[in-house]
Structures are given as structure tokens and as C-alpha cells.
Amino acid sequence: MHTPCTYPLRLGRIGYLNVLPIYHPLETGIIPHEFDIVAGPPAVLNNMMARGDLHVSATSSIEYGRHADDYLLVPDMAIGSRGPVMSVLLLSRRPVEELAGQTVLVSAETHTSAALLRLLFREYYRFPVSYVTGCATTQIAGPEAPEAFLAIGDEALRLRNHPDYPHVLDLGEAWRQWTGLPFIFGVWVVSRAAAAACRFSENPADLLRRARDWGEAHMDTILDLTLQGCPLTREELRVYYDGLVYHLGDEEQEGLRLFYSRLAASGDLARAPALAFFGA
Known part of the structure; x- marks a missing residue:
């Protein structure tokens, strides 16, 4: 039986507009939580997860591919596209x-x-x-x-x-x-070490999915927020968000596995990792 985590839980946030639908409800208290949110570009978050400075984070897909033994995927959470991604x-x-x-x-x-x-x-x-x-x-x-x-x-x-x-x-x-498949640029991962060491006071997968669902249900609010200082018009932003994928369903998993297998075949990955999920 794992004991509850006694240290502050830290959640990584990519510093880009495309994750605003997920992090806005968390950063504003619309969805209460106990995580400290740390923002940064993907490469910085990758390094922080590798050092153990974060417990849960958005991370680049290739980071999971390179270090799948260290991470567990958050089920049904991703950032990708089924066509033009625009960013x-x-x-x-x-x-x-x-x-x-x-x-x-x-x-x-x-x-x-x-x-x-x-x-x-x-x-x-x-x-x-x-x-x-x-x-x-x-x-x-x-x-x-x-x-x-x-x-x-x-x-x-x-x-x-x-x-x-x-x-x-x-x-x-x-x-x-x-x-013919979606491309998954980023995923959310949980540190295997943190998950093994203690029990999270709240399920990070449930928290992130609830935040994602709130953002998808309140896109007018997200568009209003994104327009501040953004070079795109409201309609361009709507097209941009509509083109993004925030779920990791069967087709998205197929695209991710294909990406890994092609990188492994070319030697850019040591092997194509299995997709291992937190809570599975």
C-alpha cells in the first residue's frame, strides 16, 4: 500500500497557446487541485521530468519514446492534429x-x-x-x-x-x-518513480481529463483569452483549435506507434516503445 505523497506535486505546462484549454481551468481555480504548475518550453520540461523535478507533465512525444521506462502515459490525453496543425x-x-x-x-x-x-x-x-x-x-x-x-x-x-x-x-x-493518420506532437506523462514512491492525493489523469473537457466545452472563453496579444483573428483561432487533437484514442495511438516504429527503423530511437498507461 502506497503512502500519500508528502512533497509538493509539480505539474509541467508547455508555455504555448495550444494547451490553454487544459491549463486555464487549472490555473484559475475553476477546477481546484493541489499541484504546483510549472510552465516552460517542451525541451525544458523534458529535462525537468528526466531529473525528477516534475511529477506529471506535458512532454514531447519523442521524450516518451526515448524514456518510456521512466514514464507512464496519461490515458486519453494528447496534443496533436488530424491534418494542418498551424503551429x-x-x-x-x-x-x-x-x-x-x-x-x-x-x-x-x-x-x-x-x-x-x-x-x-x-x-x-x-x-x-x-x-x-x-x-x-x-x-x-x-x-x-x-x-x-x-x-x-x-x-x-x-x-x-x-x-x-x-x-x-x-x-x-x-x-x-x-x-493517413493523426500526428501526436505531445503527450502527458506521470513519473514512474513518483507513482511507485507514493500515492497521489488526487488522480492526475482524472484531473487533466476534467480540465480538458472543461476547455473543450468553453471554447468561447478560451478564444477570448487567446485573442489577447495574439496575431490571429478570432476566426483563425477557432480554425486553429478545431484542428487540434486533445485525445489519445485508437487512431491517435496508431499514429504514435507508427512514428515510433519509423524512428526505430531509422536508428533515431533504440526501440519502438510500448504505450504503457498510468492506472492500467
């Missing part, structure tokens, strides 16, 4: 078919999207490109602006109509065209 974009000066031999700038904030981009170029478009890591917002304004760059999250929403980069590849749509 994971390759922006280019030239058509994607003409990027062979060019260098692509990749945001340091992303792991999953970078892996997907490499997979698409290697196995879908089938031509070589080189990659460098850096900040797109800074470098596109400098003297050595890249020929193409991968932008994610709020940066992608802000830069998607940049006049110097008229060619836009939506990675969520490219995956759907290639496989």
Missing part, C-alpha cells in the same frame, strides 16, 4: 521540393517536430538537407538569414505569413498525407 511549420524561401542540399534552421525548443521533419525529408521527400539549431526570430532578421526554418508554437503562429518565407509546409498535414 508546426517549415517556412522557406523556395518550394520544399527545391531544398535539396540546403540548410534548415531548427528551433532549439523542439524535439518531436525536429524528428518529424528529419523523417519527412529522409523517407517522404527523399532528399538530403542539413540542419543547424538556433532561434528563428533572431536569425531571420540578421545578415545570415536561413533558406528555411522550422518554427513551432507561438513563434510559428507569429511568423507563418512572413513575406521573405512564402513557402509553408505544415508538418501535421504532411504526416497525414504520408500516412
